[in-house]
Amino acid sequence: MERAIPDLLPGTLELLTLKTLVRGPLHGYAIAQRLRGLSGDVLHVGESSLYPALQRLLPKGWVKAEWGASENNRRARYYTLTPTGRKQMAVERQDFASDPRHSESPQRHLGPACWPCCWRPSASTA
Numbered sequence: 001m002e003r004a005i006p007d008l009l010p011g012t013l014e015l016l017t018l019k020t021l022v023r024g025p026l027h028g029y030a031i032a033q034r035l036r037g038l039s040g041d042v043l044h045v046g047e048s049s050l051y052p053a054l055q056r057l058l059p060k061g062w063v064k065a066e067w068g069a070s071e072n073n074r075r076a077r078y079y080t081l082t083p084t085g086r087k088q089m090a091v092e093r094q095d096f097a098s099d100p101r102h103s104e105s106p107q108r109h110l111g112p113a114c115w116p117c118c119w120r121p122s123a124s125t126a
Contacts, residue, residue, distance in 0.1 A: 011092060013045065013053045018062060018081060018089040025066075027076035028054060054079055062088050 020026065020034050031054075032045045057063045062085030070076040081089075 015092045021081035025078040025080040
């Protein structure tokens with residue numbers, strides 16, 4: 001049974017998605033799995049949340065999408081962070097970190113490895 005996403009501030013899922021794509025292109029299911037793993041199995045992002053978030057990022061030019069074959073040779077849409085998306089991620093991260101609503105230990109929701117204002121993908125999370 002899929003758990004509900006913890007109460008997140010607006011823009012959090014988009015920022016987490018951008019940060020997930022820093023290491024390279026991923027298809028939607030892989031993005032959801034990576035977010036789940038990095039959050040210590042706390043953040044379960046369903047299709048009804050992730051794909052609308054990705055669709056909001058596309059027209060802004062923050063990500064681009066191309067069709068390709070997945071690991072099991074199925075057709076999948078791969079999302080890639082654009083240079084504009086990298087710049088926006090820096091702006092969003094700064095805005096997120098300076099928001100006074102984050103003063104009460106936001107790590108309790110997602111864990112320190114995943115929280116948008118401090119999470120940095122490493123080679124081991126790629």
